[in-house]
Every structure is written in C-alpha cells, then in structure tokens.
Amino acid sequence: MLEIGTKAPDFSLPDQDGVMHTLSEYKGQKVILYFYPKDNTKGCTTQACNFAELYPQIQEKGAIVLGVSKDSIKSHKNFKEKYHLPFTLLSDPEVKVIDAYGVWQEKKMYGRTYMGIVRSTYLIDEEGIIVKAFEKVKAKDNPEQMLEVL
Numbered sequence: 001m002l003e004i005g006t007k008a009p010d011f012s013l014p015d016q017d018g019v020m021h022t023l024s025e026y027k028g029q030k031v032i033l034y035f036y037p038k039d040n041t042k043g044c045t046t047q048a049c050n051f052a053e054l055y056p057q058i059q060e061k062g063a064i065v066l067g068v069s070k071d072s073i074k075s076h077k078n079f080k081e082k083y084h085l086p087f088t089l090l091s092d093p094e095v096k097v098i099d100a101y102g103v104w105q106e107k108k109m110y111g112r113t114y115m116g117i118v119r120s121t122y123l124i125d126e127e128g129i130i131v132k133a134f135e136k137v138k139a140k141d142n143p144e145q146m147l148e149v150l
Contacts, residue, residue, distance in 0.1 A: 001102045001120065001135045008033070008124045011097040013068070013090040016076035021066070021090060027128060030063035032146050034121040035103045036139075039071045039079035039089075043119070043139035048085055050143035055086045061150040062126075068092055069117060103135075123149055 002008070008031075010023045023031065034051070036044045051058075051065050058065060065087040071079070076089040090097075098104045103120040106113060121142055123132035132149050134142065 001133050002122070002130055004130055004133055006130055008122065008128050008130050009097070009100040010128075011090075011092075011100070013092055013097055014073055015088045015090055016073060016080045018073050021088060023124070023128065026064065026066075026124075028126050030061070030126060030150065031124040032058065032063055032065045032121060033068065033101075033124060034065065034119075034137075034142070034146075035068050035098060035101065035117050036119055037117045038069060039075045040082070044069070045079075045083065047119070047139035047142055048079070049083055050140065051087065051146075052083065052085050054143050054147050057147055058150065061147070063123075063150055064088075066090055068097060070095055070098060121146060 012020055012022045014020055068090045070093050073091045076091055080089055092098050095104050103118050105118045107116045119137050121134045121137055122130055125131045
C-alpha cells in the first residue's frame, strides 16, 4: 500500500471502450480508485453494484470512481453493461499500475500460494495526493465506507 500524504502514481490505462485515461486528467476532482480481483465474481460484482448505487451521492461530494483490475477491455465492457455501472473500469493486464499502487501481493487460498490483487481502495484529492488508503476491504461495505470518508 502507498502512504497517505504521498502523490498518487499517474497512469495511462484503457477503459472498457479502449479510451485511454490518466490520473492527471482528473486533477481538480476527488478520485476513488479501487482495485478488485476479477469481473463477474461474487465479491467484485457486489462491490461494483454498491458503488453504482451510491454513485450519485459520491458525485454530489465532488468525486468520481475508477475501478481497476487486470481483466481485458472486453471483459470490462461486458461487466459494465451487464450491471449498468455508471463509472469507468480500467484494464491493466500487464499489472503495471496495480503493482505501482502496491496491491499485487501474495495471496493464499485452499493451501495454495499465488500472486493476485488484494482488494484495496484509495481516495485521491484534487491535487493528486493520497488522503485515504484501505487494504483488504470488504467488498460489500467498501462503497459506503468511501462515501463516509468523502
């Protein structure tokens, strides 16, 4: 995880439509940048749908939501359309941004050790500074938690 008070690493990633996005283009807005393991899985769907439900309130507080996983552009497009997600999903199949934010870590499941995304969320202020960082968040509760810290 990156330290609170540090500048968030800029990035250039394609969204679900293949359009490139950089963190610097959101200067002047608060950004909820959340990293999740995989489209269309139970926890990730719950988290995304809860962010979607709270999105109008998040926008009222001057923030936007960006979701990042290593899934493909096509997978993101299907996920976004299936659940009518009102925010942008960014594709990082090379794990460069995921790694830069410190969320690509060793995980264990059923006695097996592997590398994967630890569900984590950052709140980045209007100047690109990390003001909140949450690691190993609960998918169901994280969107409400982020709305509260806004």
